[in-house]
Amino acid sequence: MQKTRAVIVGVTGRMGQALLRTAPEFADLAITGAVASAHSPSLGRDAGEPAGRRLGIAVTADLPATLGTADVVVDFSQPQAALAHLSACRAAGKPLLIGTTGFAPQLSEAELEAASRDIALLVAPNTSLGVTLLAELVRIAARALPPQFDIEILEKHHRMKSDAPSGTALALARSAAEGRNLPAGEATAAVGASRTGPRRQGEIGFAVMRGGDVVGEHEVWFAGLGERLSLSHQATDRAIFARGALRAALWLARQPAGRYTMRDILFKNQ
């Protein structure tokens, strides 16, 4: 069996290491490239070193040089580098899964759309299969319940997380907006707004908590008069994001150029 060859960008980070630990669960996957920043203290070292096992792949900052033999690229790195990574994959014609979050405005929707005409592209602010299903359930609930049900999204993450609200919270808001047939801008209109006075009907609100080592918790609240529905997901192990990302990468490597989402992995992966 020919294995699917994947390059991991951001390999020295929390997610990069989780991807390396999880990769052996996929018999048809081989990690063939390990990329970090040009300032990484790990350059030239074996990518498996932090986890205490040799992989025989040296960490490099030269993404284009790793792409020749790659079938797919999995990027969990830094928002500032997102455009450069997209351009390198597009130039080499390699499918790309972007797990990095918080890259707007460095990388615009127009650039993503343009790239997806040349390569298979999957942008996933959350690669957990459970969260992917949560987004579907939120879309259904938002469509079914009348607009008098207020929608609030609560998210909790570890103290090191730099973006807020989380990419997942924003994606859940977009699902809710789609369910209600609201214009895309309405999903995130309340981001950063301080709340005083009565709640505006139709607004999708956000609440953010940061602390300790919380891997990621999201709760979507549909609050009516006299009843409340709450849909939630708790991640207790970063491995769920890695497992979902690698499953998606295996799928993406076989797709023609186009724009894909984690929803495709759940519902078109039969």
Ligand SMILES: NC(=O)c1ccc[n+]([C@@H]2O[C@H](COP(=O)([O-])OP(=O)(O)OC[C@H]3O[C@@H](n4cnc5c(N)ncnc54)[C@H](OP(=O)(O)O)[C@@H]3O)[C@@H](O)[C@H]2O)c1
């Ligand atoms: N989609 C999801 O399900 C999901 C889940 C969790 C996290 N995330 C997102 O994934 C990203 C990474 O998270 P993390 O917790 O793993 O962060 P992290 O621990 O800070 O790791 C960041 C990684 O990116 C590398 N890096 C930095 N600048 C780079 C550049 N210019 N080129 C190539 N590599 C570069 C770093 O390498 P050096 O420092 O060694 O250079 C490091 O390996 C974040 O955006 C986070 O929000 C997404």
